[in-house]
Amino acid sequence: MTFLIQQTLIYAVPLMIVALAGVFAERSGIINLALEGIMIFGAFIGVLFVNLVQQAGVFSAAKDANDWVALQGFMILAMAVSALMGAVFSLLLSFAAVNLRADQTIGGTALNLLAPALVLFLIRIIANQNALQMAEGDAASWFMIKKSFFGYGRSDSMGFFGDTFIDKTYLATYICILLFVILSILLYKTRFGLRLRSCGENPQASDSLGINVYKMRYAGTTISGALAGMGGFVYALTTANCAATGDVAGFGFLALAVMIFGNWNPLNIAGASLLFGLFKCIAASYSSIDINGDGVFLLAEAGISPHLYRMLPYLITLIVLAFTSKKSRAPKAEGIPYDKGQR
Amino acid sequence: MKQKISGLYQKDGTKSVLAALISIIIGLAVGSLIILAVGVANPTLGLTGAWDGIRLVFVGILSTGRDAAGALTFGFNPTSVGNMLFRATPLILTGLSVAVAFKTGLFNIGAPGQYLMGTAATLIIALSIPSDVVPTWLIWWLAFLGGALAGALWGCIPGLVKAFLNINEVLACIMTNWIAANLVTWVFDGSNYRNLVENTKSGYIYKTSFNGVETAKLGLDKLFPNSQVNGGILVAIVIAILMYVLMTKTTLGYELKACGSNRHAARYAGIRDKRNIVLSMAIAGALSGAAAALYYLSGNTEFFWSTYQSLPATGFNGIPVALLAASNPIAVIFTGCFMSMLDIVGLQLTNLTAYNEYITDVIIATIVYLSAFTLVIKTFLSGRKKRKAQAARAQAVPEEAPKPDAAEGKGGDGV
Known part of the structure; x- marks a missing residue:
């Protein structure tokens, strides 16, 4: 059970934060199909940062001294860098969509093609192989929170709560949840959030009230890019042992589906991403899930083909969308370039 | 003047x-x-x-x-040109696939999935019909049509959910892509089509030439010696011309374009918009399936069956081919050749310099970005x-x- 909850959280949290990234862009009126590409780019930047800093030896003293507070700071720094570069990368989309009034679907697709190409090109030159990894050690030994930090011994139990939510988890997961809450409040309870959302519903009306629609759309897409970039790095850190491969297996698109399923509403999105995280977790580790802890691996022994488990997240997405899309209510002005002359 | x-x-x-x-x-x-x-x-x-x-x-x-x-050193290189034409064959068809959907106002990013379904159907038909009973040219045509049909059926799914449930076709296409990737792996996993004879390679399906089925060369191999080129490129060009005729000279083409320009106006004019959306995606899917059929029926190409983690680039590259050609079926022939030329350039870069082929993907992405405006x-x-x-x-x-x-x-x- 502990394993199931931890694994589900690991998959659900990047989905949640990237879906929120989609909400910020779409609420401001820009369709951000490039989430996948920005995630790939963010993952690469984060891993590259970790790799370079390790090579420079900045944190090796902290590592030797087992100073886990410093190491967690290192991880937060890497998250910040990937968020920053994700925001920069997303400027390509906002420039095309806002200033040039280009087709947002095609622009997003271009970014989705560009990110893996650029990332793989650079990885091949930097690492001479198809994946960029940490310079030394692995994600678990550098960044994972362990019970030994709190003075527990190897065989001590921290209780169900501690075992599940503290031991062998990543601080990144909780930072993402915290950011999710803060940004949801920003979007729904502040003046800035109201203005941003108005630009996605009726930009002409917002403009008539003195809101700069272009600026708001830039803000929405940039926040979106930062969150997606960070989500990409968190995904690489927690599920891929901090390695960038120019691929996040359609996670950005799953996040878009989560966003639609969640009806562009943070609370629903949080629920939806938990559901999708569960399916993704089943797909990734069906063979080692021991639900009630009796040593029987139910899913692996049910005689169902592993291919079905792997297909499940995508299949469920399609089915769920089929049931919910008639009721879903997208921001009214999303995808339409804002033209001042068009009142 | x-x-x-x-x-x-x-x-x-x-x-x-x-x-x-x-x-x-x-x-x-x-x-x-x-x-x-x-x-x-x-x-x-x-x-x-x-x-x-x-x-x-x-x-x-x-x-x-x-x-x-x-x-x-530089000069005319018949092998490169021949290989360019060979690689252009599937690209022209996936480009047509994306272009036809564009004309109906749909963004067919599902070409990779349709391509995979076409691949599976083609290979199964080409390898399972005994060639000592049925003449190989008949098997070739059956496999080709089977691939196109499988692609068409797979393309119908996003079309249907778009038309009747109003699900955005981009998301539906992405999901069907990954479902196809898993499905194809599932079909071939443990099957008899896996190439177990040649021990040097694992994870590949038999070449269709194993069953004596391969595309006729039509003398093109004499023109471009040492290259993989075959008659498939001519089939692709003929299909492109047929699509041009379909889109510009027939009622169906007019109806499809009308739906693309303004779906609601088209419905008001008595055009059945839902039927046309499904039909457009089916045609697009058939073209992607045909692309896979022509590529894998050439007899010297192998399919890596454990594909559940990756989607074929040929499908995605149909998007820049169609965008560059402004969705004109005739222009697709030329842009398809251009894209395959970039492919060859990538190979040359990998072989001759310390750079690698991914730079050509960067170039392609830049072109897509530019074609957005x-x-x-x-x-x-x-x-x-x-x-x-x-x-x-x-x-x-x-x-x-x-x-x-x-x-x-x-x-x-x-x-």
Whole structure:
């Protein structure tokens, strides 16, 4: 059970934060199909940062001294860098969509093609192989929170709560949840959030009230890019042992589906991403899930083909969308370039 | 004479071609800049390495390797040209697939999935019918049509959910892509189609030539010796011409385009919009399936069956092919060849320099990015003076440029 909850959280949290990234862009009126590409780019930047800093030896003293507070700071720094570069990368989309009034679907697709190409090109030159990894050690030994930090011994139990939510988890997961809450409040309870959302519903009306629609759309897409970039790095850190491969297996698109399923509403999105995280977790580790802890691996022994488990997240997405899309209510002005002359 | 030239320049088609050429040149320039930056930053490459890379990006198709002194040599290379035509075959068809959907206002990003389903159907038919009973040319045609049919059925799914449930076709296509990737792996996992004879390679399906089925060369191998080219390229060109006729000369083509321009107006005019959306996706799927069929029926290509973690690039590259061609089926033939030329350039870069083939994907992505605002480039071409006249004309005549339906002005539809 502990394993199931931890694994589900690991998959659900990047989905949640990237879906929120989609909400910020779409609420401001820009369709951000490039989430996948920005995630790939963010993952690469984060891993590259970790790799370079390790090579420079900045944190090796902290590592030797087992100073886990410093190491967690290192991880937060890497998250910040990937968020920053994700925001920069997303400027390509906002420039095309806002200033040039280009087709947002095609622009997003271009970014989705560009990110893996650029990332793989650079990885091949930097690492001479198809994946960029940490310079030394692995994600678990550098960044994972362990019970030994709190003075527990190897065989001590921290209780169900501690075992599940503290031991062998990543601080990144909780930072993402915290950011999710803060940004949801920003979007729904502040003046800035109201203005941003108005630009996605009726930009002409917002403009008539003195809101700069272009600026708001830039803000929405940039926040979106930062969150997606960070989500990409968190995904690489927690599920891929901090390695960038120019691929996040359609996670950005799953996040878009989560966003639609969640009806562009943070609370629903949080629920939806938990559901999708569960399916993704089943797909990734069906063979080692021991639900009630009796040593029987139910899913692996049910005689169902592993291919079905792997297909499940995508299949469920399609089915769920089929049931919910008639009721879903997208921001009214999303995808339409804002033209001042068009009142 | 001068008037004639300026008349030609005024034509919308000419501007589309010019806009495409500008996109291509900027794309190549961006690729060169990255090569230069990496070369300068990397002491083992240096400026000479970067210069080699840049020359290959522009004229890699004419590269004939390196001479004894280690300098790059250039000249007509029949092998490269033949291989370019061979790789262009599936690209032309996936390009057509995306283009037809564009004309109906749909963004067919599901070409990779349709391509995979076409691959599976083609290979199963081509390998399972005993060639000592049935003549191989008949098996070839059955496999080809089977591949196209499988692609069409797979393409129907996003079409159906788009038409009847209003699910955004981009998301539906992405999901069907990954479902197809898993499904194909599932079908081949443990099957008898896996190549267990040649021990050197694992994870591949038999070549279709194992069953004696392969595309006729039609003398093209004499023209381009040592290359993989075969009659498939001619089939692709014929299909492109047929699609041109379908889209411009038939009622069906008119109805599809009407749905693409304005779905609601089309319905008001008595056109069955839902049927046309499904039909358009089915045609698009059939074209992608046919692309896979022509590629894998060539007899010397192998399919890596454990594909659940990756989607075929040929499917995605149909998007730039269609965008560069402004969805014109005839132009797709040329842009398809251009894209496959970039493929060859990538191979040359990997073989001859320290760079790798992914730089060509960067170039392709740049071109797609630029084609998102082809309209801006076109307006720029018309010059400031003529911009007003252009705007007036554009308002009088409904634009023909393909636009996904979000641009219809009816508001978001769920991405």
